[in-house]
Amino acid sequence: xxxxLPIAQVFxxxxxxxxxxxxxxxxxxxxxxxxxxxxxxxxxxxxxxxAYAVANExxxxxxxxxSGSTTHxxxxxxxxxxxxxxxxxxTVGTALGIYTFTYFKGIGKIDTVISLAYMYILAIIGTxxxxxxxxxIDRAKRNLIVKKKLHxxxxxxxxxxxxxxPKSKLYESIFTPIxxxxxxxxxxxxxxxxxxxILVPAMIYxxxxxxxxxxxxxxxxTIFVSVIVTFLHSFNFGSIDxxxxxxxxxxxxxxxxxxxxxxxxxxxxxxxxxxxxxLLLVGIAIAYETFFAEQTEKExxxxxTSDLNFFSLFILEFSEDMPFFYGLFSIMFAIFLGVGxxxxxxxxxxLRKKYALKAK
Amino acid sequence: xxxxxxxxxxxxxxxxxxFIKTGIxxxxxxYWGVILVGTFITFG
Numbered sequence: 200x201x202x203x204l205p206i207a208q209v210f211x212x213x214x215x216x217x218x219x220x221x222x223x224x225x226x227x228x229x230x231x232x233x234x235x236x237x238x239x240x241x242x243x244x245x246x247x248x249x250a251y252a253v254a255n256e257x258x259x260x261x262x263x264x265x266s267g268s269t270t271h272x273x274x275x276x277x278x279x280x281x282x283x284x285x286x287x288x289x290t291v292g293t294a295l296g297i298y299t300f301t302y303f304k305g306i307g308k309i310d311t312v313i314s315l316a317y318m319y320i321l322a323i324i325g326t327x328x329x330x331x332x333x334x335x336i337d338r339a340k341r342n343l344i345v346k347k348k349l350h351x352x353x354x355x356x357x358x359x360x361x362x363x364x365p366k367s368k369l370y371e372s373i374f375t376p377i378x379x380x381x382x383x384x385x386x387x388x389x390x391x392x393x394x395x396x397i398l399v400p401a402m403i404y405x406x407x408x409x410x411x412x413x414x415x416x417x418x419x420x421t422i423f424v425s426v427i428v429t430f431l432h433s434f435n436f437g438s439i440d441x442x443x444x445x446x447x448x449x450x451x452x453x454x455x456x457x458x459x460x461x462x463x464x465x466x467x468x469x470x471x472x473x474x475x476x477x478l479l480l481v482g483i484a485i486a487y488e489t490f491f492a493e494q495t496e497k498e499x500x501x502x503x504t505s506d507l508n509f510f511s512l513f514i515l516e517f518s519e520d521m522p523f524f525y526g527l528f529s530i531m532f533a534i535f536l537g538v539g540x541x542x543x544x545x546x547x548x549x550l551r552k553k554y555a556l557k558a559k
Numbered sequence: 560x561x562x563x564x565x566x567x568x569x570x571x572x573x574x575x576x577x578f579i580k581t582g583i584x585x586x587x588x589x590y591w592g593v594i595l596v597g598t599f600i601t602f603g
Contacts, residue, residue, distance in 0.1 A: 329583070329587070483594075486593060490597035490598075490601055
């Protein structure tokens with residue numbers, strides 16, 4: 200049973216999309232990484248054109264990061280001041296990224312650029328993760344404890360315009376978070392990812408934020424970056440397909456909850472090597488598609504407007520007639536689903552606690 | 560068990576570890592080789 204995506208103009212199997220986004224969600228919840236760098240390649244493999252896969256995954260990331268951020272807001276583990284500084288850089292980076300995206304789209308090379316960017320990013324993260332997890336396993340076997348330096352200073356710490364960040368107990372140059380945000384915003388716009396895999400290590404090792412504030416602040420930044428990316432993609436290219444977004448959001452929100460629960464029960468550090476291998480395999484699959492697979496002419500699907508159902512027709516007309524409001528609607532829709540998921544989770548968590556207390 | 564057998568077992572286990580490490584290193588090198596050569600060929 201295939202469903203026609205009115206904006207992306209392709210047929211997809213909704214069960215496949217729901218299952219894949221749920222699996223990626225489980226991995227995200229389990230390992231604390233964003234799922235964008237896995238889900239976008241999966242969408243491309245399923246036949247969604249790369250330019251559409253990037254835009255719709257950004258909208259999905261918005262929903263999941265709103266959901267995660269609301270949970271951290273309720274726990275008070277967020278540094279807004281630091282987050283806003285990163286967002287300033289992220290806004291500029293996103294604008295630059297969209298400009299670059301428009302340039303490559305204009306010369307007809309955007310699909311190759313996205314594939315290459317994914318291939319290299321997956322290769323780099325996969326290699327680093329594999330090497331790190333293998334050395335961790337090696338160290339654990341030999342019972343070795345590695346002493347780390349308390350403070351390592353890079354050139355970035357010598358930058359001017361220092362500011363106090365009371366929540367993180369830091370006195371840091373405002374340029375440090377801005378430069379990091381700039382980089383994250385740029386790659387988020389081109390690749391449709393949240394950028395947590397860059398943001399989280401940068402916050403811990405470069406900014407030196409307390410670890411408990413890192414996930415919440417990272418998700419807070421991701422909200423703003425993905426809002427800008429979603430809006431600009433929707434307004435400039437009309438590439439947000441709400442039909443696809445609904446499937447992605449439902450799958451990933453359920454998956455993330457399962458992954459977080461699993462993460463509380465099992466030690467995921469041993470599984471890190473497996474995730475690294477998965478990333479490398481996805482990278483090599485993209486390499487095969489880009490370099491070696493025979494370039495086949497894609498079948499042009501002609502679906503008449505009269506054949507579309509009410510929902511598809513509404514999406515198509517809404518995006519064509521009012522692109523500005525369609526962009527705003529897709530953002531509000533993702534935020535609503537994200538907050539809803541967080542509140543449902545809180546409700547069930549307090550309900551379980553209540554029953555546990557009664558049982559005692 | 561005699562001392563020489565223990566020594567041989569230890570040596571074998573060390574050999575296994577070295578073999579796995581070399582395998583991983585060679586696979587990673589091949590992986591990077593494929594994507595770098597592929598990129599050069601595509602753009603060449």
